[in-house]
């Protein structure tokens with residue numbers, strides 16, 4: 001009896017119906033190792049792993065990974081899009097108004113959508129995306145001193 005093996009990143013890409021390229025593997029690994037990174041930060045992470053990859057190629061790969069559900073894109077107002085590997089759990093985010101740092105906030109009730117709309121307009125709602133805004137600990141300390 002063998003224990004179930006965790007699939008490699010390449011197998012996950014294949015399993016999601018994506019063509020496996022070194023850049024895509026590096027990108028998915030960079031997204032997962034990072035914390036809500038933006039495209040620029042992801043591009044430099046990918047280049048550290050596999051050498052030169054154009055920004056355009058990074059955008060295309062991100063689009064494919066996001067469409068395949070392997071990566072989640074969040075786009076807080078006034079901030080560049082950010083990407084994360086924590087997908088499918090309907091968690092929310094808190095964004096610092098001052099420095100833009102992002103942190104995860106677990107779903108309020110643990111299942112999607114975690115908020116009931118006061119009026120659903122007849123829609124069958126399956127997701128609620130909430131962004132909390134405020135000041136991170138470092139910025140509130142800086143402000144009060």
Ligand SMILES: [Zn+2]
Pocket residue numbers: 096097098099100101135136137138139140
């Ligand atoms: Zn801050």
Ligand SMILES: [Zn+2]
Pocket residue numbers: 036084086091092093103104105
């Ligand atoms: Zn997140």
